[in-house]
Amino acid sequence: ARFKWLVNEWGVEKIREMLEGKLGKPFEPYNGLVFLKNSNHEGIQPQSQESKCYINIPILGGRLSSEDMIYLADIAESYGSGELRLTPTQNILIPDIQNKEEAVKKLGKRNFFLNPPNLKWSSIACSSDFCGKTIKPHAKQVLRSLANYLNENYKHELLNESGIIIQVDGCPNHCCASSLAEIGLSGALAKIDGHLVQTYAIVLGGGVGPEPSLGRIIERGISSSQIKKKISILLNYYIENRKNSENFRDFCNRYSEEELKNLI
Ligand code: SF4
Known part of the structure; x- marks a missing residue:
């Protein structure tokens, strides 16, 4: 994930030249498969x-x-x-x-069940509790808390239809690509009243597939205790206002960042 910082600094052309130099020949255009889903082996x-x-x-x-x-x-x-x-x-x-x-x-x-909504198979969180770049609550805790909350409070058919996947990163290195999920949570440390706290930004509307999109940051600096409430407000609004069986990503991308922020 951290390679992206080098791509950002050098630009795509310089990276390509460097790699082609090492390979000894130019890259051929890629016409192969594209990722259609994060997972299809549930x-x-x-x-x-x-x-x-x-x-x-x-x-x-x-x-x-x-x-x-x-x-x-x-x-x-x-x-x-x-x-x-x-x-x-x-x-x-x-x-x-x-x-x-x-x-x-x-x-x-031993409570390993195979009937949860798809988001429990496909959502991921980085190893922030090991890498030392963040403090509690760590990405995996935040993921478990939000995914279990959605699992317990919303119909599974609805969650599956929404296509929601959650990806949580502890810091802006984004090892779990929080901008490539319908709901991304991107962590950052902040100093509040002289204390260092772990906060998260809510990133909405990203995803892979035939029409991949990068999520947009809707709100920054949220404490982990606010996440469930904000996502729940948004999900309830989605349920009431989606067009037919519109998925959550398309729904979010119909609204401006300002409009989404005002909702939560
Ligand atoms: S995203 Fe940041 S906190 Fe998470 S594993 Fe990567 S470097 Fe560590």
Whole structure:
């Protein structure tokens, strides 16, 4: 993520020249696949080998206790091939499952459920609690708090239809690309009354896909305790005013930054 600062300083052309110099030939134009979604491997999915499937377990922020890790490793050994994989959206995937009913039952016994809204599979937060650039509340805490709140207070069909994904960064290095999510939270330290506090900016309307867009910063310097209320006001407004089944990103991008700020 921090490479972007160099791109910003040098400009795209200089970066291209430098890379082509190292490669020894010019780049060819890219006409391949584009990312259509952050993830499309939620839950139980078939494998190409008949009778086998894989299970993608939503972890939300990618943090597990040692006991949970051992529990999942045991499931992988008992029902799969003993292999576990980590996904770019901070989940855990168990491949080569043959008895999915039993594996799912076992997962449920330790509260690993496969029926949350998509945002629990696709939302991510950076490792700000390890990298030392921020103070509490850290990005993963903020993500869990907001995603669980939405999960408990809004219909899952509505959340899925909205296409909302949350991406939280602890600082402007943006390791979790908060400007590429429908709801981004971009952290920054601020001095308030002589005390250093961790604040977040709300970034709305970003996302990948055939028409990618960068989110816009709507409000800065928000304390983590205000985030749920502000997002909830916005989501309620979205529910009342969206056009047909308009998703949250398109809805946000219909309004100016000023209008969105006034709403929250
Ligand atoms: S975004 Fe900032 S706080 Fe988060 S991991 Fe990257 S450098 Fe650390």
